[in-house]
Amino acid sequence: MKAPIRLGFIPLIDASIPIVAADKGFAADEGLEIELVRETSWANIRDRLAIGHFDAAHMLAPMPVAAALGLTPLDVPVVAAMTLGVGGNATTVSEALWQAMLRVAPDVVANDARSVGRALRLALRTWPGGKPTIAVVHPHSSHNYELRYWLAASGIQPGRDIELAILAPPLMPDALANGSLDGFSAGEPWSSHAARRFGGRIILTKSAIWRDGPEKILGLRAPWAKANPDSVQALLRACRRAATWCADKSNADELIDILAAPGRLHLPKEDIAAPLTGKMLLADGRRHQLQDFLVFGGGEANAPRRETAIWFLTQMARWGQTTLSDEARRRAEASYAPELFAESGGRAEPYRMAPITGLFDGEVFQPGEAEAYLTRQILRDQRQDPA
Amino acid sequence: MKGSLFGWEGRIAKFSVDRPAIHATISHCTIWKAFSRVIPAAQLSVLILDENRVRAAIIEAGLREAGHETVTVLSDMQGLMRQIVELSPDVIVIDLENPNRDRLEHLLQMSRMVDKPIAMFVDQSDSSMMEAAIEAGVSAYVVDGLRKERVKAIMDMAIARFNAYSRLRSELEGTRQALEDRKAVDRAKAILMKTRGMNEDEAHHLLRRTAMRENRRMGDVARALIGSASLILGDRE
Numbered sequence: 262m263k264a265p266i267r268l269g270f271i272p273l274i275d276a277s278i279p280i281v282a283a284d285k286g287f288a289a290d291e292g293l294e295i296e297l298v299r300e301t302s303w304a305n306i307r308d309r310l311a312i313g314h315f316d317a318a319h320m321l322a323p324m325p326v327a328a329a330l331g332l333t334p335l336d337v338p339v340v341a342a343m344t345l346g347v348g349g350n351a352t353t354v355s356e357a358l359w360q361a362m363l364r365v366a367p368d369v370v371a372n373d374a375r376s377v378g379r380a381l382r383l384a385l386r387t388w389p390g391g392k393p394t395i396a397v398v399h400p401h402s403s404h405n406y407e408l409r410y411w412l413a414a415s416g417i418q419p420g421r422d423i424e425l426a427i428l429a430p431p432l433m434p435d436a437l438a439n440g441s442l443d444g445f446s447a448g449e450p451w452s453s454h455a456a457r458r459f460g461g462r463i464i465l466t467k468s469a470i471w472r473d474g475p476e477k478i479l480g481l482r483a484p485w486a487k488a489n490p491d492s493v494q495a496l497l498r499a500c501r502r503a504a505t506w507c508a509d510k511s512n513a514d515e516l517i518d519i520l521a522a523p524g525r526l527h528l529p530k531e532d533i534a535a536p537l538t539g540k541m542l543l544a545d546g547r548r549h550q551l552q553d554f555l556v557f558g559g560g561e562a563n564a565p566r567r568e569t570a571i572w573f574l575t576q577m578a579r580w581g582q583t584t585l586s587d588e589a590r591r592r593a594e595a596s597y598a599p600e601l602f603a604e605s606g607g608r609a610e611p612y613r614m615a616p617i618t619g620l621f622d623g624e625v626f627q628p629g630e631a632e633a634y635l636t637r638q639i640l641r642d643q644r645q646d647p648a
Numbered sequence: 649m650k651g652s653l654f655g656w657e658g659r660i661a662k663f664s665v666d667r668p669a670i671h672a673t674i675s676h677c678t679i680w681k682a683f684s685r686v687i688p689a690a691q692l693s694v695l696i697l698d699e700n701r702v703r704a705a706i707i708e709a710g711l712r713e714a715g716h717e718t719v720t721v722l723s724d725m726q727g728l729m730r731q732i733v734e735l736s737p738d739v740i741v742i743d744l745e746n747p748n749r750d751r752l753e754h755l756l757q758m759s760r761m762v763d764k765p766i767a768m769f770v771d772q773s774d775s776s777m778m779e780a781a782i783e784a785g786v787s788a789y790v791v792d793g794l795r796k797e798r799v800k801a802i803m804d805m806a807i808a809r810f811n812a813y814s815r816l817r818s819e820l821e822g823t824r825q826a827l828e829d830r831k832a833v834d835r836a837k838a839i840l841m842k843t844r845g846m847n848e849d850e851a852h853h854l855l856r857r858t859a860m861r862e863n864r865r866m867g868d869v870a871r872a873l874i875g876s877a878s879l880i881l882g883d884r885e
Contacts, residue, residue, distance in 0.1 A: 302749040308787065312779045334753060334789075399750050400757070427754040429747035441726075 263492050265294040269306045270319035272299055272526040273430065273448040274537055275346035275477045277516060278557060279319055282496075282503035284519050290502075291495035299524060302429060303399050310482050311337040316489075317496065319345060320480040323573040325596035327401035330574070330583050338483035340598040341565040342493065343500055345477040348468040349555035350404055351452035351541070354444035355437055358384065358393055359462035359544050371462075371543040372551075374469045374621040378415025381464075385422055393443035396428040396436065404446040406576040407470045413642055414622045419580070434459045448476065449536035449555070450528060457532070462544035468553045472619030475569050478597075486601070497605035505559040513538055563602065568614040568628040570597040575626075575635045579642070585635055693718040694802065695737035697725070697746060703813045707741065710809045714801065729755050739799065740789045741806050744782065756789055777803060784810040829867025836870035839877045 268283070270276040282288045283295035298315065300306050303324065309315045318339075325341045327333055354362075358381075362369055365387065366380035385393070397404040409419045419425050428436060430447040434455035437445060444464075445455075455461030467474060479500060486493050506512055517534050520526045526533060535541065539554035556562070574593040578585040599612040617626040626634055694716055698704035704721045711719045720735055722728070725748045732740075732755065740756075742749060777800065781787060784807045790799050833855060840851035855873075859866040 301745055301747045304749040304753055304787075305744050308744075308778075308782055312775065312782055314782065400754050427751045429750060432747060 263293055263489075263495070265296045266316045266492060266496060267296045267298060267314060268317045268319070269298045269300045269309055269315040271301075271303065271306065271430075271448075272528070273319075273349075273477075274450060274520065274526070274533060275349045275448060275555065276319045276526075277507045277520060277537075278343075278345045278500050278503045279317075279479065280519060280525055281507055281516065282499040284525075285503065285506065287502045287506070288496070288499040291499045293492065293495045293499060295496075295499075297524070307333060307335060307337050310339055310480065311335050313482065313485070316482055316485045316492075318480050319477055321399055321402045322475045322478045322569065323401045323403060323406065323577070324399075325478065325480055326570050326573045326593045327577070327582075329592040329596040330577070330589055332401065332577070332582055339480045340483050340486060340596060340601070341478040341570070342481050342486070342598050342601045343479040343497060343504075344475045344558060344563045344565050345479055345500075345504075347473055347475055347556040347558065347562070348466065348553060349476045349536075350446060350448045350467045351463050351536075352395075352408060352444060352446040352465040353433075353437065353452040353455050353461040353463045354395075354544070355440070355442070356460050356462060358388075358443045359464070361388060362464075371464055371545045372466055372469045372541075372549070374411055374465060375415075377464045378411060378417070381412075382416050385417065392422060392424050394424040394426055394441075395444040395446065396426040396433060396442050397446050398427070398430055398448070400427060400582065401577075403467070403474060403476055403573075404448075406573060406580075407467060407474065408446045409580060410576065411465070411470045411621065413638070413645075414624075416645060418642065418645055434461065437461050450526075450532045453536045453542065454532055456542045457535075463541060464544045466541060466551060466554055468551070470621050472553070472621075473556075474619065475566060478565055481598075481601075486598075493601060494605050497602060501559075501563060501605060504557050504563050507557040508559040510538075561606070564599050564612075565597045565602060566615075567594055567597045567599055567612060568617055568626070570594060571614075571628045571631055572617055572626050575631050575638075578635055579638050585632060590631065691718065692716055692739060692798065692802075693735055693737045694720070695732070695735055695740045696721045697728075697740065697742040697748070697752070699723050699725070699746060700743065703743070703810070706813055707806055707809050710805045711802070714805055716802075725751075728752065732756075738791045738794055739802055741802070742787055742789075743810075744785045744787055749787070752789070774800075777807075780807050785814070786810045825867070829865065829870070832867050832870040832874060836873045839873065839881075843877070843881070 268279050270279060279295065280297060283297050288295045303321060306315070306318045306320060307324070310318055322341070325339045328337045328339050361384040362380040365383035369380040370376040395408065397408055399405065405425070412419050412423060417423060426442070428445065430451045433442070433445040433447050433451050436442040437455055438459040452461065452463050456463050467476065481493060507516060517530050517537060520533050521528060521530045536555065539551040540548055541551050541554060542548050570593045571590065574589060575585060577583045583589060600609070603609055603612065614628045616628070620626070694711055696704050696707050696719065698707070698721070701723050704723060708719050708721050720737070722731055728748065728751070740752070742752060781803060786806050788803055788806065836855055837848055837851040840846050840854060841848060846854070855866055855869055859869045862869070
């Protein structure tokens, strides 16, 4: 038996893969012991990785990129070794904002990014009391970049037309209900929770903005990963097996039981069950069965995609968090380690980046042409007239 | 009240997309650094963010004993940004259980661009202090340029008080557990005396022997026995 691996996670449904790897005994089958530690903030995850409390963690997909660029208060050398989920978050607005959208666009289609974007842009013209505020979970989260991408592509400038704030997911439904927020984007089950219990209206799911966008990754502390290559491979094999198990719909009931337990998500089963099985209560008041709401992957689908790291870098630069340079690009690329993942499946051929094609507006991102892509976006952002 | 939670953040957040604003603040930061070095020790303003009021009070008392007069405790995170702007703290102490850490860091990063450079995590160069802080469950942010030893004194105190609070809490928990164990053992003994005609010593001995043999605590053995007795005997006993 190797030394136990301490793995931090935030209680969200896309923490399923490491939780299952530990609780179903897949790690034990690899001769590994995983000690799961539930955390309350991404800052805690980062700090505990930095000082070596954690060897690995469930992390927001852009976090390793931000760390590599030195954008965080603490430098944590961390590498993304596996994608833990594609999709799995949603954007929810208050009843008042939804009604305002309906008034100006009665034909608005929930979860259609173009239709909802148009309705929101029109609704802003008559919105009373200044700009609406929408919260995301972290400045370096896929939520932040996707929401901004969608707003900008819909003719709404973040900052100018809408305020963006930061808030922890469990606090979002309350803030929406008491009027401190007009909307939020967070990982599940928090949108479902807000829709079920606080009258929130789910206008979009992540997959409607970016069909195959990675949401969370398995981050490894770089010095640990370097010193323990066997443990890394064993951990990845256990997590790959867990991914296949989570992706098998016939295991859903058992997965819900595992996640609901104290020390894991510790939430009512019914709150977990709906988003886990893609049954989303959308803004139109109906429960929709969404096929690709949250994809755990299985097989090669969990490879950490280096081109997405470059895309995150372009968006960090777009919104003023950093500047795009060859050095920044090298660092962003190095923070994703598809080679480690390939090795765990017995393949070691060089990783080849592919264009990103799943964004809702049809724009294609060529990882080799990041600078031209960013310039095009910034010019368009600056040209845009007020909504 | 709309806007009370995010009004300030909103105003500040817009600077994050206004790229030229970032460059414009560099000279501002330098002025602040020079200014912050001449404040006498007792004048340091410390903000404590902790939803656990008891623990916050313990930290506050410690800071006051150490001669810090400007200490503010915030247990309610509503209006966080307004408080930060009004108090202009030199040091912010926050517990690690607080789910508002990500939000706080974002606010500090944003506020650095408009007002005052206060987004530095406590002394990254001193890894042992950081480790002690995180183990104790506390984190801190300090004004850029504040002298190291002044921050260290505050951090050492916060770490010590956080640890003292944890010890206190685990002692309390231990006492509560012991009390519950004793109640369970008494009930289990009563059941044994009634159903198996034992005297109190024999019942106690049996529970003790079982606990030792199964490597469990006596309280747990007693609770298991009470549970199965209610299954077999119903709720009489």
